[in-house]
Amino acid sequence: MQTLALYHLKGGVGKTAAAVNLAYLAARDGYPTLFWDLDPQGAGSWYLESAPGQTIDAAKLVKGKLAVGRLVRPTRFENLSLMPADFSLRYLDILLRKVQGQDALKRLLAPFREMFTLVVLDCPPSLSHLAANIFAAADAVAVPIVPSHLSVRAFEIVHQEYKALGHKPRRLHPFFSMVDRRRRLHNALLAETPKRLKRRMDAVIPYASVIEQMGEERAPLGAFAPRHPAAQAYESLWSDLRARMGEFA
Template identity: 40%
Template sequence: MPVIAVYSVKGGVGKTTLAVDLAWRCAQVGKYPTLLWDLDQQGGAGFLLDAPPRRTARAMSLFHRDSRPRDLIEQSRFERLDLLQADESLRGMPVQLARIGGKTRLAQLLAYLRADYRRIVLDCPPMMNEVSDQILAAADIVLLPLPPSPLASRALGQVRDELTRHHRSHPPILPVLSMYDSRRKLHREVREGDGKGWPVIPQSSHVEQMALRREPVPVFANSSEASRAMGRLWSAVEMKLVELGRA
């Protein structure tokens, strides 16, 4: 079953918001048993889904050879949507993976988890290193949220170059213009230039309210522009998976 990685080389671009929304739509709209795996030590995905924090930091223990992933999987309050929370134990993950010899551990874990889920969404850490290399290599499609800036296409090129450097073939990358404000001339120029044809997620107070309400936008504002835009993005991802024969 497909693995959807939501990845960015820097934070603050709406990565976790998109990951949570996509996972929710996979479970509620697509009716797929879905796992949202938070690999970002900030733990934003669990927070936005109102998941109680763990009493002990155990997220990194998943990568040990004797781990039992199902012991750490939690049910969210939404039907068909499960969660693997992040915590501070993921700090220094590259060093810890090297110590336990885990160059293929992520792919092994995903192969194990695919048996239980129709969709797996990864909220990736905002970095480019051994960990991101493993994540991107194991994904079927990569969503790359980018701010509407002249540097957006450069960031896209960096990710593509990194994938090509390490892999002869790599998953398709779907760039997304996030936090788009149509009132700003620069944003419009980027959308009409390098970002032409990219999915667009508008800057919206409803998206900001996710952190207050601790639930996805369509739960409390399904008819909002932000919810409709993220719904179109989910549909685009599903169509791409069909094209790839991974649906």
């Protein structure tokens, strides 16, 4: 089993849309996939049409008193399961601080090794103890970056923190997201990649209304608009990640 985190310090960069589409594409390709929505906002859970169910007691979860497998639900997409968001997750960072070390999240994921080939984590935008746990648990961290100076600067902070925590920067996989070709700055940053983004993936996710339509359809792009250029961009992103993560090559 491999774990892929979709993460960025900065919000509003298309992280959840990418996470949902990548999880869907992995499942479509035959890999039993779990989408774990760690963001209390629950946008990923909404996209995958999660219905109200068992409330997560985050405190019991962190202490190992709640079996994580009981929180997993099937989705209407073959091979794709969901561990939905819960409002109690807003305290997850505080609760994890009470656990020694930074591998609590990794331990929580361990039971899924018998069930899934890939776990996709949709992560809240923060640089916190939770983020440190995510870095320790993830085999790869995909970082969507809007072509803007603030978004690039935020990635540089993530890169520095990731390295400071003892992780290999080659496991960070930045890619440009929400790209608007009508904007001069977007085109300039795509043409002259900043130093920290030299290892960025080739896939470029466009700014497109069809991605916003995921909220209306409550489904990944591949389920309702597979031929749209935005859907093809996610296909390219998934192909890039499969090649980089090895097990899926």
